[in-house]
Amino acid sequence: MSARGGLSELLSGLVAKYIAFQFDSLPLDGQPTILEESKLLNNLDEALGELDPQVQDPGEILAMDGSSRSFLSSRGLVSVSSVALVSNIKGVIGLFPSFEQSRTLDLSDPFIAVVGGFRSSSRIEDFLGSPFVANYSTDGTTLSPEVIRTLESELRFGLETSFMSRVKGDRLVLVDGPLFPNLLFLPKSHREKLIDARKRAVRKNFVGIVKRLNASKILVSALGDPEVIRDFRSKFGVNPLVFSSDEGLLTYLAMKNLKPPFRVMKIGPIQRTLYDTKVYSGYLIIPFHPYVKKFSILRIESLQEGDLWEKVGTLPITGDGIPKVLAMSDKAAKEMSNAIYSLLISSLTLNGIQESFYSRLEGAPS
Numbered sequence: 610m611s612a613r614g615g616l617s618e619l620l621s622g623l624v625a626k627y628i629a630f631q632f633d634s635l636p637l638d639g640q641p642t643i644l645e646e647s648k649l650l651n652n653l654d655e656a657l658g659e660l661d662p663q664v665q666d667p668g669e670i671l672a673m674d675g676s677s678r679s680f681l682s683s684r685g686l687v688s689v690s691s692v693a694l695v696s697n698i699k700g701v702i703g704l705f706p707s708f709e710q711s712r713t714l715d716l717s718d719p720f721i722a723v724v725g726g727f728r729s730s731s732r733i734e735d736f737l738g739s740p741f742v743a744n745y746s747t748d749g750t751t752l753s754p755e756v757i758r759t760l761e762s763e764l765r766f767g768l769e770t771s772f773m774s775r776v777k778g779d780r781l782v783l784v785d786g787p788l789f790p791n792l793l794f795l796p797k798s799h800r801e802k803l804i805d806a807r808k809r810a811v812r813k814n815f816v817g818i819v820k821r822l823n824a825s826k827i828l829v830s831a832l833g834d835p836e837v838i839r840d841f842r843s844k845f846g847v848n849p850l851v852f853s854s855d856e857g858l859l860t861y862l863a864m865k866n867l868k869p870p871f872r873v874m875k876i877g878p879i880q881r882t883l884y885d886t887k888v889y890s891g892y893l894i895i896p897f898h899p900y901v902k903k904f905s906i907l908r909i910e911s912l913q914e915g916d917l918w919e920k921v922g923t924l925p926i927t928g929d930g931i932p933k934v935l936a937m938s939d940k941a942a943k944e945m946s947n948a949i950y951s952l953l954i955s956s957l958t959l960n961g962i963q964e965s966f967y968s969r970l971e972g973a974p975s
Contacts (some may be wrong), residue, residue: 612822642798647831647881647890650914653840659882660873660922669698672934673772676942677765678950685725686868688870689949690765692716692772697924697934702942706741718771719743719928720949722764761793766792766803772809775798781814781920783935788817788910789883806882816917817910820931822856825908827890829858855892858908863894863904871896873902875918889914893922895930905930 649656677690694702694714694763705714743764769784774781777827782858788811792800807877819825832841832849840851852858859876865944867874877891888910907930 622785638821644912645796647827647879649831649834650773650880650889653837653844657874657876658880660731660875660918665898667781668918669696670781670783670920670924670934671696671776672785672932672938673769673776674785674935674942675765675769676937676939677761678946679761680950680953680957682957684962685723687724687953687957688722688761689789689946689953690720690761690768691942691945691949692768693945694772694776695934695938695941700937704941704945705768707945708948711720711742715742715775716768716772718768719764720768724760729844759799762792763799763803766790769807770803770810773807774813779814781917783932784815785935785936785939786817786819787819787975788815788888789886790822804960808884808886811912813911815911817908817909818919818931818935819910820905820920820929822859822908823854825855826853827879827881827908828855828876828892829853832858834877837880855908858891859894859906860904863906864902867894867896870899871902872899873918875922878914880914886925888912891918893918895922895926897926897928897930907931942954 634973665765673692673694675690675692677688679686691704692705692714693704701712703712703714706714706720707713717740718773719741721741773782773784789804789807795803816873818968829917831847831850832838838848838850841847846863847861849858850860865873873896874894875891876894877889879890881888881890889912890908890910893905893907893909895907896906897903905926909917911917924934927933927936928937
Protein backbone atom coordinates (compact mmCIF):
# COMPACT_ATOMS: atom_id res chain seq x y z
CA MET A 610 0.00 0.00 0.00
CA SER A 611 2.98 2.28 -0.58
CA ALA A 612 1.75 3.47 -3.95
CA ARG A 613 2.14 7.21 -4.50
CA GLY A 614 -1.12 9.00 -3.73
CA GLY A 615 -2.36 6.32 -1.40
CA LEU A 616 -5.27 3.95 -1.77
CA SER A 617 -7.49 6.31 -3.80
CA GLU A 618 -4.91 6.70 -6.57
CA LEU A 619 -4.14 2.98 -6.49
CA LEU A 620 -7.81 2.07 -7.00
CA SER A 621 -8.21 4.63 -9.79
CA GLY A 622 -5.23 3.14 -11.59
CA LEU A 623 -6.51 -0.42 -11.15
CA VAL A 624 -9.89 0.54 -12.60
CA ALA A 625 -8.39 2.32 -15.61
CA LYS A 626 -5.61 -0.15 -16.42
CA TYR A 627 -7.08 -3.50 -15.49
CA ILE A 628 -10.77 -3.67 -14.59
CA ALA A 629 -12.16 -1.48 -17.40
CA PHE A 630 -9.75 -3.11 -19.86
CA GLN A 631 -10.90 -6.59 -18.80
CA PHE A 632 -14.55 -5.61 -19.18
CA ASP A 633 -13.99 -4.24 -22.69
CA SER A 634 -11.86 -7.15 -23.98
CA LEU A 635 -14.25 -9.22 -26.09
CA PRO A 636 -13.30 -12.75 -27.18
CA LEU A 637 -13.62 -13.56 -30.86
CA ASP A 638 -16.00 -16.47 -30.40
CA GLY A 639 -18.05 -18.12 -27.74
CA GLN A 640 -20.88 -20.40 -26.69
CA PRO A 641 -23.40 -19.67 -23.89
CA THR A 642 -22.86 -21.88 -20.86
CA ILE A 643 -26.58 -22.67 -20.60
CA LEU A 644 -28.81 -22.65 -23.67
CA GLU A 645 -32.40 -21.53 -23.20
CA GLU A 646 -35.10 -22.98 -25.45
CA SER A 647 -35.90 -19.63 -27.05
CA LYS A 648 -36.65 -18.58 -30.62
CA LEU A 649 -36.41 -15.17 -32.28
CA LEU A 650 -39.67 -14.80 -34.24
CA ASN A 651 -38.42 -12.20 -36.76
CA ASN A 652 -35.23 -11.66 -38.70
CA LEU A 653 -32.63 -9.44 -37.05
CA ASP A 654 -33.60 -6.25 -38.91
CA GLU A 655 -37.25 -6.63 -37.93
CA ALA A 656 -36.42 -7.66 -34.35
CA LEU A 657 -34.38 -4.49 -33.68
CA GLY A 658 -35.93 -1.06 -33.83
CA GLU A 659 -36.78 2.23 -32.19
CA LEU A 660 -40.09 3.01 -30.55
CA ASP A 661 -42.20 5.68 -32.18
CA PRO A 662 -41.52 8.87 -30.18
CA GLN A 663 -44.97 10.16 -31.20
CA VAL A 664 -46.82 7.28 -29.55
CA GLN A 665 -50.08 8.30 -27.89
CA ASP A 666 -50.77 8.36 -24.15
CA PRO A 667 -50.93 4.70 -23.00
CA GLY A 668 -53.93 5.43 -20.79
CA GLU A 669 -54.45 3.83 -17.40
CA ILE A 670 -51.98 1.10 -16.52
CA LEU A 671 -52.00 -0.93 -13.32
CA ALA A 672 -49.06 -2.42 -11.45
CA MET A 673 -48.97 -4.98 -8.67
CA ASP A 674 -46.23 -6.16 -6.36
CA GLY A 675 -45.87 -8.05 -3.11
CA SER A 676 -43.59 -7.83 -0.09
CA SER A 677 -42.79 -10.14 2.81
CA ARG A 678 -40.96 -10.21 6.15
CA SER A 679 -40.24 -12.93 8.70
CA PHE A 680 -39.88 -13.08 12.48
CA LEU A 681 -37.60 -15.86 13.68
CA SER A 682 -37.38 -17.00 17.29
CA SER A 683 -36.29 -20.12 19.13
CA ARG A 684 -39.97 -21.07 19.34
CA GLY A 685 -40.70 -20.86 15.63
CA LEU A 686 -41.08 -18.65 12.58
CA VAL A 687 -43.80 -16.20 11.56
CA SER A 688 -43.84 -14.83 8.00
CA VAL A 689 -46.08 -12.00 6.83
CA SER A 690 -46.81 -10.86 3.29
CA SER A 691 -48.70 -8.07 1.57
CA VAL A 692 -49.72 -7.15 -1.97
CA ALA A 693 -50.51 -3.75 -3.53
CA LEU A 694 -52.30 -2.58 -6.67
CA VAL A 695 -51.44 0.85 -8.07
CA SER A 696 -52.67 2.89 -11.04
CA ASN A 697 -50.51 5.34 -12.99
CA ILE A 698 -53.50 7.73 -12.90
CA LYS A 699 -55.31 7.06 -9.60
CA GLY A 700 -52.39 6.06 -7.37
CA VAL A 701 -52.86 3.29 -4.81
CA ILE A 702 -56.08 1.42 -5.60
CA GLY A 703 -55.89 -1.34 -3.04
CA LEU A 704 -53.81 -3.22 -0.48
CA PHE A 705 -54.06 -6.56 1.21
CA PRO A 706 -54.08 -6.58 4.11
CA SER A 707 -54.96 -2.94 4.80
CA PHE A 708 -55.75 -0.70 7.74
CA GLU A 709 -58.29 1.16 5.57
CA GLN A 710 -61.43 -0.78 4.67
CA SER A 711 -61.94 1.30 1.53
CA ARG A 712 -58.55 0.19 0.17
CA THR A 713 -58.71 -3.48 1.18
CA LEU A 714 -58.42 -5.78 -1.82
CA ASP A 715 -61.02 -8.50 -2.24
CA LEU A 716 -58.95 -11.32 -0.79
CA SER A 717 -59.43 -13.79 2.04
CA ASP A 718 -56.18 -15.68 1.64
CA PRO A 719 -53.51 -16.25 4.29
CA PHE A 720 -51.06 -13.38 4.66
CA ILE A 721 -49.43 -14.92 7.73
CA ALA A 722 -47.69 -18.30 7.96
CA VAL A 723 -46.61 -19.92 11.22
CA VAL A 724 -44.10 -22.72 11.80
CA GLY A 725 -43.49 -24.07 15.30
CA GLY A 726 -39.98 -24.75 16.54
CA PHE A 727 -40.60 -28.48 17.06
CA ARG A 728 -39.45 -31.27 14.76
CA SER A 729 -43.05 -32.32 14.20
CA SER A 730 -46.38 -30.84 15.13
CA SER A 731 -50.01 -31.75 14.69
CA ARG A 732 -52.03 -29.90 12.10
CA ILE A 733 -54.41 -27.39 13.66
CA GLU A 734 -58.02 -28.15 12.81
CA ASP A 735 -59.58 -25.63 10.46
CA PHE A 736 -62.29 -24.58 12.90
CA LEU A 737 -59.61 -23.60 15.44
CA GLY A 738 -57.59 -21.60 12.91
CA SER A 739 -58.06 -18.48 10.79
CA PRO A 740 -58.38 -18.12 7.01
CA PHE A 741 -55.65 -15.48 7.19
CA VAL A 742 -53.08 -17.78 8.83
CA ALA A 743 -51.44 -20.70 6.99
CA ASN A 744 -50.44 -23.68 9.10
CA TYR A 745 -49.74 -25.97 6.17
CA SER A 746 -48.07 -25.78 2.77
CA THR A 747 -49.47 -25.45 -0.70
CA ASP A 748 -49.48 -29.23 -1.16
CA GLY A 749 -51.46 -29.74 2.06
CA THR A 750 -48.61 -30.96 4.26
CA THR A 751 -48.14 -29.53 7.74
CA LEU A 752 -45.55 -26.78 7.92
CA SER A 753 -42.35 -27.87 9.65
CA PRO A 754 -38.98 -26.26 10.50
CA GLU A 755 -37.53 -27.75 7.29
CA VAL A 756 -39.47 -25.19 5.18
CA ILE A 757 -38.27 -22.12 7.09
CA ARG A 758 -35.96 -21.02 4.27
CA THR A 759 -38.74 -21.13 1.66
CA LEU A 760 -41.85 -20.28 3.66
CA GLU A 761 -41.71 -16.53 3.08
CA SER A 762 -41.34 -16.89 -0.70
CA GLU A 763 -44.13 -19.46 -0.91
CA LEU A 764 -46.50 -17.27 1.11
CA ARG A 765 -45.78 -14.19 -0.99
CA PHE A 766 -45.99 -15.97 -4.35
CA GLY A 767 -49.30 -17.59 -3.40
CA LEU A 768 -50.79 -14.28 -2.26
CA GLU A 769 -49.70 -12.50 -5.44
CA THR A 770 -51.13 -15.28 -7.61
CA SER A 771 -54.43 -15.28 -5.74
CA PHE A 772 -54.72 -11.55 -6.28
CA MET A 773 -53.89 -11.86 -9.99
CA SER A 774 -56.83 -14.23 -10.43
CA ARG A 775 -59.17 -11.54 -9.07
CA VAL A 776 -58.05 -8.59 -11.20
CA LYS A 777 -60.94 -7.68 -13.47
CA GLY A 778 -61.03 -5.88 -16.80
CA ASP A 779 -58.58 -5.72 -19.68
CA ARG A 780 -56.33 -2.88 -18.52
CA LEU A 781 -52.63 -3.60 -18.80
CA VAL A 782 -51.28 -4.94 -15.50
CA LEU A 783 -47.53 -4.83 -14.82
CA VAL A 784 -46.16 -7.58 -12.59
CA ASP A 785 -42.79 -7.31 -10.88
CA GLY A 786 -40.63 -10.17 -12.17
CA PRO A 787 -41.27 -13.04 -14.59
CA LEU A 788 -44.81 -14.28 -15.15
CA PHE A 789 -43.58 -17.79 -14.28
CA PRO A 790 -40.58 -17.74 -11.91
CA ASN A 791 -38.61 -20.99 -11.79
CA LEU A 792 -39.13 -21.52 -8.01
CA LEU A 793 -36.39 -24.15 -8.04
CA PHE A 794 -35.70 -23.52 -4.35
CA LEU A 795 -39.14 -24.94 -3.43
CA PRO A 796 -39.96 -28.65 -3.06
CA LYS A 797 -41.31 -30.11 -6.31
CA SER A 798 -44.82 -30.75 -4.95
CA HIS A 799 -45.09 -27.15 -3.69
CA ARG A 800 -43.70 -25.74 -6.94
CA GLU A 801 -46.17 -27.67 -9.11
CA LYS A 802 -49.17 -26.47 -7.09
CA LEU A 803 -48.04 -22.85 -7.19
CA ILE A 804 -47.28 -22.89 -10.93
CA ASP A 805 -50.63 -24.55 -11.74
CA ALA A 806 -52.39 -21.77 -9.85
CA ARG A 807 -50.31 -19.11 -11.64
CA LYS A 808 -51.17 -20.61 -15.05
CA ARG A 809 -54.87 -20.29 -14.24
CA ALA A 810 -54.45 -16.72 -12.98
CA VAL A 811 -52.34 -15.11 -15.72
CA ARG A 812 -54.22 -13.55 -18.63
CA LYS A 813 -53.10 -11.78 -21.79
CA ASN A 814 -53.27 -8.32 -20.22
CA PHE A 815 -50.58 -9.21 -17.65
CA VAL A 816 -47.01 -8.15 -18.41
CA GLY A 817 -44.01 -9.32 -16.41
CA ILE A 818 -41.25 -6.73 -15.96
CA VAL A 819 -37.84 -8.32 -15.32
CA LYS A 820 -35.10 -5.92 -14.27
CA ARG A 821 -32.38 -8.35 -13.14
CA LEU A 822 -30.85 -9.68 -16.34
CA ASN A 823 -27.30 -10.48 -15.24
CA ALA A 824 -28.13 -14.21 -15.21
CA SER A 825 -30.64 -14.23 -18.11
CA LYS A 826 -29.56 -15.97 -21.33
CA ILE A 827 -32.86 -15.95 -23.22
CA LEU A 828 -31.84 -13.37 -25.82
CA VAL A 829 -28.28 -14.72 -26.21
CA SER A 830 -29.71 -18.19 -26.88
CA ALA A 831 -32.32 -16.85 -29.33
CA LEU A 832 -29.48 -15.29 -31.34
CA GLY A 833 -27.63 -18.62 -31.53
CA ASP A 834 -28.89 -19.62 -34.98
CA PRO A 835 -25.96 -19.62 -37.45
CA GLU A 836 -27.73 -17.27 -39.87
CA VAL A 837 -28.62 -14.84 -37.07
CA ILE A 838 -25.02 -14.95 -35.79
CA ARG A 839 -23.75 -14.06 -39.26
CA ASP A 840 -26.18 -11.13 -39.56
CA PHE A 841 -25.36 -9.94 -36.04
CA ARG A 842 -21.62 -10.02 -36.73
CA SER A 843 -22.11 -8.10 -39.95
CA LYS A 844 -24.22 -5.47 -38.23
CA PHE A 845 -22.41 -5.06 -34.90
CA GLY A 846 -18.98 -6.65 -35.40
CA VAL A 847 -19.29 -9.21 -32.61
CA ASN A 848 -20.59 -12.73 -32.08
CA PRO A 849 -23.59 -12.54 -29.67
CA LEU A 850 -22.58 -15.87 -28.13
CA VAL A 851 -19.49 -14.36 -26.49
CA PHE A 852 -21.72 -12.68 -23.91
CA SER A 853 -22.52 -14.55 -20.71
CA SER A 854 -25.83 -12.76 -20.15
CA ASP A 855 -28.52 -10.76 -21.90
CA GLU A 856 -27.59 -7.73 -19.82
CA GLY A 857 -24.00 -7.87 -21.05
CA LEU A 858 -25.09 -8.13 -24.68
CA LEU A 859 -27.64 -5.31 -24.51
CA THR A 860 -25.32 -3.01 -22.55
CA TYR A 861 -22.64 -3.52 -25.22
CA LEU A 862 -25.13 -2.71 -27.99
CA ALA A 863 -26.30 0.42 -26.20
CA MET A 864 -22.87 1.76 -25.28
CA LYS A 865 -21.08 0.95 -28.56
CA ASN A 866 -23.75 1.45 -31.21
CA LEU A 867 -26.41 3.94 -30.14
CA LYS A 868 -25.90 7.62 -30.92
CA PRO A 869 -27.49 10.68 -29.28
CA PRO A 870 -30.21 11.74 -29.11
CA PHE A 871 -30.98 8.32 -27.62
CA ARG A 872 -34.43 6.81 -28.05
CA VAL A 873 -36.07 3.73 -26.59
CA MET A 874 -34.95 0.60 -28.46
CA LYS A 875 -36.87 -2.67 -28.69
CA ILE A 876 -35.58 -6.19 -29.39
CA GLY A 877 -37.85 -9.17 -29.99
CA PRO A 878 -40.24 -10.85 -29.77
CA ILE A 879 -38.79 -14.14 -28.53
CA GLN A 880 -40.93 -17.23 -28.00
CA ARG A 881 -40.42 -19.79 -25.22
CA THR A 882 -42.52 -22.58 -23.78
CA LEU A 883 -42.74 -22.61 -20.00
CA TYR A 884 -44.85 -25.21 -18.18
CA ASP A 885 -46.64 -26.04 -21.47
CA THR A 886 -47.48 -22.35 -21.96
CA LYS A 887 -46.17 -20.11 -24.74
CA VAL A 888 -44.52 -16.99 -23.34
CA TYR A 889 -43.40 -14.09 -25.52
CA SER A 890 -40.49 -11.95 -24.36
CA GLY A 891 -38.97 -8.74 -25.58
CA TYR A 892 -36.30 -6.31 -24.39
CA LEU A 893 -36.32 -2.55 -23.96
CA ILE A 894 -33.24 -0.32 -23.84
CA ILE A 895 -34.49 2.90 -22.24
CA PRO A 896 -32.21 5.95 -22.03
CA PHE A 897 -32.31 7.96 -18.81
CA HIS A 898 -31.61 11.07 -20.87
CA PRO A 899 -31.43 11.68 -24.67
CA TYR A 900 -27.82 12.88 -24.42
CA VAL A 901 -26.38 10.80 -21.56
CA LYS A 902 -24.99 7.27 -22.08
CA LYS A 903 -26.92 5.62 -19.28
CA PHE A 904 -29.65 3.07 -19.97
CA SER A 905 -32.22 0.96 -18.22
CA ILE A 906 -32.54 -2.54 -19.68
CA LEU A 907 -35.74 -4.49 -19.06
CA ARG A 908 -37.28 -7.73 -20.26
CA ILE A 909 -41.02 -7.79 -20.70
CA GLU A 910 -43.06 -10.99 -20.79
CA SER A 911 -46.59 -11.64 -22.02
CA LEU A 912 -48.88 -14.41 -23.18
CA GLN A 913 -49.65 -12.52 -26.38
CA GLU A 914 -47.35 -12.06 -29.33
CA GLY A 915 -48.53 -8.56 -30.23
CA ASP A 916 -46.41 -5.52 -29.47
CA LEU A 917 -46.60 -4.22 -25.91
CA TRP A 918 -43.50 -2.10 -26.40
CA GLU A 919 -45.39 1.08 -27.17
CA LYS A 920 -47.18 1.22 -23.81
CA VAL A 921 -44.43 -0.07 -21.52
CA GLY A 922 -41.59 1.70 -23.30
CA THR A 923 -43.21 5.13 -23.05
CA LEU A 924 -43.92 4.98 -19.32
CA PRO A 925 -41.78 7.30 -17.15
CA ILE A 926 -39.07 5.46 -15.23
CA THR A 927 -37.44 5.96 -11.84
CA GLY A 928 -33.77 6.55 -11.11
CA ASP A 929 -33.51 2.76 -10.71
CA GLY A 930 -34.73 2.27 -14.27
CA ILE A 931 -38.17 0.71 -13.70
CA PRO A 932 -41.59 2.14 -14.60
CA LYS A 933 -42.69 4.57 -11.89
CA VAL A 934 -46.06 2.89 -11.48
CA LEU A 935 -44.31 -0.41 -10.69
CA ALA A 936 -42.02 1.34 -8.20
CA MET A 937 -45.11 2.82 -6.53
CA SER A 938 -46.64 -0.65 -6.06
CA ASP A 939 -43.35 -1.94 -4.65
CA LYS A 940 -43.21 0.96 -2.17
CA ALA A 941 -46.84 0.52 -1.07
CA ALA A 942 -46.44 -3.23 -0.53
CA LYS A 943 -43.21 -2.80 1.46
CA GLU A 944 -44.68 -0.10 3.66
CA MET A 945 -47.62 -2.37 4.49
CA SER A 946 -45.46 -5.44 5.23
CA ASN A 947 -43.20 -3.25 7.41
CA ALA A 948 -46.22 -2.00 9.36
CA ILE A 949 -47.52 -5.54 9.90
CA TYR A 950 -44.04 -6.69 10.91
CA SER A 951 -43.68 -3.90 13.47
CA LEU A 952 -47.07 -4.68 15.03
CA LEU A 953 -46.20 -8.37 15.03
CA ILE A 954 -42.90 -7.85 16.85
CA SER A 955 -44.60 -5.61 19.41
CA SER A 956 -47.34 -8.16 20.14
CA LEU A 957 -44.96 -11.11 20.28
CA THR A 958 -42.58 -9.27 22.59
CA LEU A 959 -45.47 -8.48 24.96
CA ASN A 960 -46.19 -12.21 25.00
CA GLY A 961 -42.63 -12.99 26.04
CA ILE A 962 -41.43 -14.30 22.66
CA GLN A 963 -37.87 -13.18 21.94
CA GLU A 964 -36.56 -12.63 18.44
CA SER A 965 -33.48 -14.56 17.32
CA PHE A 966 -30.37 -12.61 16.34
CA TYR A 967 -30.20 -11.41 12.77
CA SER A 968 -28.10 -8.92 10.84
CA ARG A 969 -29.76 -5.60 10.11
CA LEU A 970 -28.42 -5.93 6.57
CA GLU A 971 -30.41 -9.15 6.16
CA GLY A 972 -33.57 -7.80 7.74
CA ALA A 973 -34.76 -5.64 4.84
CA PRO A 974 -38.15 -6.55 3.36
CA SER A 975 -38.25 -8.36 0.04
